[in-house]
Amino acid sequence: MTNNALYFYRKIRDYLNIYLPNQRGASPNTIKAYREALNSFIDYIVSLENPLKQISFSCVSRDAVESFLDWLEQDKSYSISSRNQRLAAIKSFMKYASERDKTLMVLNLEIADITKKKNTIPHEIEFFSEAALSIILEQPDQNKRNGQRDLVFLIILYDTGARVQEILDLQLRDIHLDGNNPFVSVTGKGRKMRTIPIMEKTRDHLIKYCRKFHPYNQADDYLFYTDRKGIRTQMSADNVGKFIAKYGRQGHLKSTEVPEHLYPHMFRHSRAMHLYHNGMPLPLVAEWLGHSKMDTTRQYYANADTTMKQEAIEKATSKLNPLINGELDLDWEDDEELLKKLYGLK
CATH class of the missing domain: 1.10.150 (DNA polymerase; domain 1)
Structure with missing residues (x-):
């Protein structure tokens, strides 16, 4: 050299x-x-x-x-x-x-002096439906130890909406399951800490998981790990990506609601979208996601916001409305004068 x-x-x-x-x-x-x-x-x-x-x-x-x-x-x-x-x-x-x-x-x-390239293409996030989530969670084999682990990982990945590395970095000390308000403490980008509440059902799954996978309850143990020849190591993002992709392919065979190409970050987008669809205000979604700027959240969910508004308008429009029932028949195709006026040509 x-x-x-x-x-x-x-x-x-x-x-x-x-x-x-x-x-x-x-x-x-x-x-x-x-x-x-x-x-x-x-x-x-x-x-x-x-x-x-x-x-x-x-x-x-x-x-x-x-x-x-x-x-x-x-x-x-x-x-x-x-x-x-x-x-x-x-x-x-x-x-x-x-x-x-x-x-x-x-x-x-x-x-x-090299400038960043501007992204002029609107960002459209990928997410799955709540019906698809049910099918995805049915895929891990509960008769196998790894299947039991994978199911709990998918549950907490979805429920917290955390990034996959944030879940992989969780240690037992970060899991708070006592009291009436269970939560996890995650370390996000820039080492920013945030507290994320979890549902009661998620707590139940975590308690059962910890009893089986962490019988000695060492505070600095990683919540999710791999075990090779008796040596525990932190689970890798590649490992997570592989089993999530596998469950996506399996689920897609049962229903096209499940994306064929499922990946970890889609759980984060899907959870946020489901919360937003069900009434959580966008500023609260931004805080929950750990976005430092509201513009980031607006950019990601702007298209979804338009879709939600369209669905809400259609649901709120009475079936008696002539725009819905087809009674209003406007035949403009052969009226050239009217068409020119409509398009500002006259």
């Missing part, structure tokens, strides 16, 4: 292992996201016939970063949001590197 390559990789190592956790106080999830972004960028540079052991700051340029971003969007089908997140990670690393090596200042300024 060349000296320039060693210098480049040491800067990345120090950035990820020292600067982000110790000086920025970044959360483990943020560090993981930045690591994945830098790995993707390096993989892209390698794909341009640059050997990994020879990659250095000389391989990094504004053109390289911009072509990497286009590659993510066009070849890898990344969303604009994901593209912008990768750009933010590269900018952050270059800013860090240039502050410690002034010879990189010009390169940092060139990359810092």
Whole structure:
């Protein structure tokens, strides 16, 4: 490996292992996201016939970063949001590197000048119906230990509306099942803590689950874990994604109400949508989701809001209304003069 390559990789190592956790106080999830972004960028540079052991700051340029971003969007089908997140990670690393090596200042300024791409496509969230939820929850095999665990995971994932990593990070100390108001304490983005109430039925499921899966009740144990040869480790998001996808395929065979391509974040959207449909005000939904800005919630649920209004209008319109019963028959097709007036041509 060349000296320039060693210098480049040491800067990345120090950035990820020292600067982000110790000086920025970044959360483990943020560090993981930045690591994945830098790995993707390096993989892209390698794909341009640059050997990994020879990659250095000389391989990094504004053109390289911009072509990497286009590659993510066009070849890898990344969303604009994901593209912008990768750009933010590269900018952050270059800013860090240039502050410690002034010879990189010009390169940092060139990359810092790359603007985020605006997303002009309305974001339409994916969610399933409450009827679909019933079918999904029937899929885990309750005769198997993993099936029992999966069912409780699906229940708490839906009931809390939390992000999958927030559920995976839950420890027994975060579960509060005593008293009349059971709740869980989750740590969200930016290490922000929020308290989420859970339903009585969810508490009952959690009590039974803990009796079987946590008989020793160690406060720092992860609520959900995997057990390999007697060694417990925190369950991974990949593991969750696999069994949720499997239950989605199984459920879809029984009813098309169940999305064929089911994924963890759909539970969060679905729970929020069901609460919103059933009367929870949007500001409360935003707080419950842990959105720091109401604009985020409005952006996600604007289309659903229009659908709800349309359904409400149709339900509130009497069947005697001529617009509903078909008594009103307006035949304008052959009236060219009227059509011109309607469209402002006359």
